[in-house]
Amino acid sequence: MDRTVVVIGGGYGGAAVAKALDEETDVVLIDPKDAFVHAAGALRALVRPDWAGHIFFPYDTLLRRGTVIRERAASVDPGGVTLASGERIEAARLVLATGSDYPFPAKMDTDLSGEALERIHEAHAELAAAERVLIAGAGPVGLELAGEIKAVWPGKHVIITDPAGRLVPGFLPEFREELLRQLDALGVELRLGTALAEQPPTGPGRGKSFTVATTDGEEISADIWFRCYGGSTNSDYLADGRVAVRTPQGRVRVTETLNVEGHDHIYALGDITDLAEAKMAGYAMKHAEVVAENILAQVRGGRPTATYRPSPVPSVLLPLGPGGGVGQVPTPDGPALLPASAVSEYKGVDLFTGRFAALFGVARG
Secondary structure (H helix, E strand, C coil), X not given: CXXXXXXXXXXXXXXXXXXXXXXXXXXXXXXXXXXXXXXXXHHHHHHCHHHHXXXXXXXXXXXXXXXXXXXXXXXXXXXXXXXXXXXXXXXXXXXXXXXXXXXXXXXXXXXXXXXXXXXXXXXXXXXXXXXXXXXXXXXXXXXXXXXXXXXXXXXXXXEEEECCCCCCCCCCHHHHXXXXXXXXXXXXXXXXXXXXXXXXXXXXXXXXXXXXXXXXXXXXXXXXXEECCCCEECCHHHCCCXXXXXXXXXXXXXXXXXXXXXXCCEEECHHHECCCCCCCHHHHHHHHHHHHHHHHHHHCCCCCCCCCCCCCCCCEEEECXXXXXXXXXXXXXXXXXXXXXXXXXXXXXCCCHHHHHHXXXXXXX
């Protein structure tokens, strides 16, 4: 039996599934980056550049038997992958794990870790010199960024805008109340129900004083701004439709076993899936467990039986700096609120960097 499994995308889910398959399959991991980027730590790296080295993990330590190819997938068909270079890789099984892009600093805008580090240091210097910071987008990324900025520079004036009239809809009222309480205590100015009428004259993360109008007729003055909205799915290599017809959001429909619909040997996980849940790293890694279990069952001659169903209860750990934040997790009795101390213990202190050091087999002090 051909044991070749090609995993396209080395983000959270792709790296985890490749690692899980490494001992029993001939796994090939394809990703254009020269290192895994722990995006959940990128916001802290921006405010503490001495910490930035914690978010990059070289792929050469991930697999013991498998192969990592630094390339971009140009197209996929049921028999394998064609790379941007024109090289063809045949595969008995495929895993689509290409994730999504998101504006800097939450995700890097380069495939080279050296360039990414340089960009982080440049943006840090610009941010350090700014007195007023504008964050467009009050989702988890924008809120976390505000918390990280305030943890390092309590005196900076941080303004967050969002067109939604209510913060974090879908979560417990107590979650929202605690979040608002902490943001108020930090001195973060929230302007909900409004958005920027036009983009500021400078690019995100570039320092230059400006005044911009909002859609409610007000004005905001700031010295730097960051865009914390507008992610996009990385699925252009599926445009020909030979494997899947994408949704308008660029995602693919999957079964409960996380097979791409119509293919029992092709799987998808993470942000590229059309699952009714938030696109978060934690979910991608849970998908990876299901996909790995099903592929190993097939390789061993059995049937894939592991299934995944999105939780009806939205969950999140939302740190506001190393010591603050609020969380919501599902329990048998319904959603439960986590206080700042628990969020700090579980995530805020190291943002899970230890978990990824273990995954990649590296020592981090």
